[in-house]
Amino acid sequence: MLTLKDLRGTAVDALTLAQDAELLPRAGTDITATADKVTPILDEVRSRGVPALMDFAERFDGVRPESLRVPAEAMAQATERLDPQIREALETSIARAREVHTAQLPAASVIAPGPDAKVTNRWVPMARVGLYVPGGQAVYPSSVVMNVVPAQVAGVQSLAIASPPQNEFGGWPHPTILAAAHLLGVDEVYAAGGAQAVGMFAYGARDEAGELACPPVSFITGPGNIFVATAKRAVQGVVGIDAEAGPTEIMVLADETAPANLVAADLISQAEHDELAAAVLVTPSEELARTVIDQVQHQAATTKHTERVRASLTGSQSAVLVVDDLDAAVAVANAYGAEHLEVMTGDDDAVAERITDAGAIFLGHYSPVSLGDYCAGSNHILPTGGAARYSSGLNVTAFMRSQQVVQYGREGLGLVSSQVRRLADEEGLPAHGDAVDARFG
Template sequence: MLTLKDLRGSSVDAASVLPRASQDISATIETVAPILDDVRQRGVSALMQYSEKFDGVRPPSIRVPAEKLREAADQLSAEVREALETLILRAREVHNAQLPAASVVSPGPDAQVTNRWAPIRRVGLYVPGGQAVYPSSVVMNVVPAQVAGVRSLAIASPPQKDFGGLPHPTILGAAHLLGIEEVYAVGGAQAVGMFAYGARDEAGTQVCPPVSLITGPGNIFVATAKRAVQGVVGIDAEAGPTEIMVLADETGKAPLIASDLISQAEHDALAAAVLVTTSMPLAQAVMEQVEVQARSTLHAERVKQALTGSQSAVLVVDTMEQAVEIANAYGAEHLEVMTADDAAVVEEIHNAGAVFLGDFTPVSLGDYCAGSNHVLPTGGASAYSSGLNVSSFLRSQQVVHYGESGLRQVAAHVTALAQAEGLPAHGEAVEARFR
């Protein structure tokens, strides 16, 4: 099922041998642009129309009534409720530790610069509802925003025909557990348009005010819409298909590695599952285990498509140094390390969304209850960006306060630099204080 590439004895550049899923959003912009413009022009009427067209149902209203959120939480099974509460508790603990501290600096006498962090005022959180239901994504988006101090949080998730035009009840229940009261039964590109431009009803009443930032994963239409509205609002990232890479030496356990590759392959037919190992026997054993385990998994056909795609492979290399080089070139969303010395290997990892060490830290733990965030960069973006965290919802602000003596100390320097840049009025604005 997986393709084996034997790179031992090869001097091939690491980046050239890497499998990679592609998501070309340029192909969908012609579909998405008219939807965004229509939502901007017609608001709620357009949202209702697109729900009927794409989701096969017209919701009773785009905003979910508060009592439906309470009912959904009350109807959660004891097991799911306890799991969500555990996830929320652990995520809060981890994200609380990410809060940056303000600082006050005095560059000179009678001079003060305060570095402070201000939360974004209003954020729209998108939660998918297509091939799977993701209450965990509700938690992963909401918790860091709440820890950051965002006061206005709105969730959008597609209406479900099976649930009377409401989003999936597990998503509604998770929102209620988190204290979120503003939830919209809107999906796809139209939800992104609603968040970016706001939405009014036919009477002109604003049903959903616009936001300043949109976060959350979605399909290619959601990713395209987020790119299109970037600049009108901020976005977290254009999340592509999920990725897992496993680095393993001869100590790796084939059944565990195979199960982890399959666990991410079940997300999407374009999901990427890659093993990089220094052991040919382990590579062959993993491939055999994948064949066996994939037959009995629930989403067997989806898993088969992902694992046989060009984005998935088993790479055998000579040394762990080469394996690390490949891992850094790839910059996987999820990187598992299963070696005789995980601590040493992870010190050499520079590019990865999140790193999972050892036999008892599968990626699925991070997806749910590790306390870490599972909204992570894909497509190699970990080389320059981070996963969703508290700082994603904060803005750095500098507050400057100089007194007369403080300004006088640097006045001549300001004037000299202003003259050097051909902006004499800048220097004159300083000199005016001392005339």
């Protein structure tokens, strides 16, 4: 099922890996291929508003909701009917996420570069954000938690959630998603999915009477399929976006001390997300590699989504990589920049210190990625496709902006006025210098 690639004897330094993409397994997703389909959808939503959203719901989701916004009674009812054990699990997830994300809040600072001079660095929350929650092959109330909690901790006052309408539930999003939003205190939820939901957030949506049914947002977050990713790229600039999320990924960096059955279970856990999900093991132990392949074959046969898992694990994006030593394994992990990186070695802490590029790192036998998906307290909305090399997972600062407040007095300005004059003249902008000189007669 999983293909073994022997990289022993191959240079696996960062330069070689960067130049030879064939050495590392990757999903071949190209969101530009869907641009022609997404652009007309966005144009329709921008020009026609709610009627277009309703038409797209009927066309893509097979149901026409009674209204675009989910009524309060439907959300309350979903919460009342929620399985008590699911509610307890959600409340645990919310509490732990809130604790972890609160620790991310950046502190303001006040600096005095000189006498009578002050610059304040402060963080300001965004006014309104749109949070997308998928509704395709699985139900994702956890994504409600991961989107909402950091935004609330950041201080965002206006939060809106969009999730696809479900025929099975009368045209509303899945009731567990509604209940999760209700438990978090979010009452603005829209029955809209796909590229059309992204368009609604970016441009706003008016009803047939011209009333604004959904005001536009400043920032859109949340994972989705390739159409959602394409739409987010298209509206970037009109609004901010968190990332263009691609198929999920797991890389396990392990040596001969790792339990093969646990490594296999964790690879399968991510493979069940999507046929395009990437599951990669990198190890210096050929014995572990072959045992994991056998374990994957065995465990995949009894899992619920066997065919989906098989498609993922036999795709070009999944593989078992055997390398010369642990140094080579670390080099591969950093070059790959996995969304989720598990480390199972004889010295996990030492290996983790050497990891520079990963969305989130999970150390040891008792920190599976699925823990991070739900109840670790960390965020599971993470960079994919190697984007971990230059971007972060969703966090509190994603919903905030850094602002600088400059306050100089006469003495403070006077001390640097001649320097401003010289630099302004050097750049050919004498009026800049004149603006300073005017303050001293």
